[in-house]
Amino acid sequence: MDIMTAIAAGTRALEAVKAVQNFNKSYDDATWKAKTAELISDIADMKVALVEAHERIRELQNQNEALQAKLIFKADKTKYERGWRYEIFADGTTAEFPFCQRCETEGKFVRIVRGLGSTANCPGCKGTYDLRSVMR
DSSP states (O other): OOHHHHHHHHHHHHHHHHHHHTOOTTOOHHHHHHHHHHHHHHHHHHHHHHHHHHHHHHHHHHHHHHHHHHHHHHHHSEEEETTEEEEBOTTSOBOSSOBOHHHHHTTOOOBOEEOSTTEEEOTTTOOEEEHHHHOO
């Protein structure tokens, strides 16, 4: 269910309440019970839809917070140099190796490490780079 379902259920519930408000003695017990059951059902549907919508809003808020944290990290704690993004440490020094460009496009910050010989490797995507091209 979504917000629109909750609104529709709320509308039906309001219509049922108006019908109860305009209660006419011509309603028999069966009609009265049917209207009351309809009202209870619509309110229950509305409650379920609102709970689900609340959970979805919470998920989106958590995603938003995570994206903001990544953005702050990317803007404040890194620098872009020679086509590579390097981490800046608390003491102001810059990391020797950059973050992997391939992993960064997926939103991950995986630092390239020295490999064997003249290579550097990404532990995340297993990419291989020339050591001279990534070292500061």
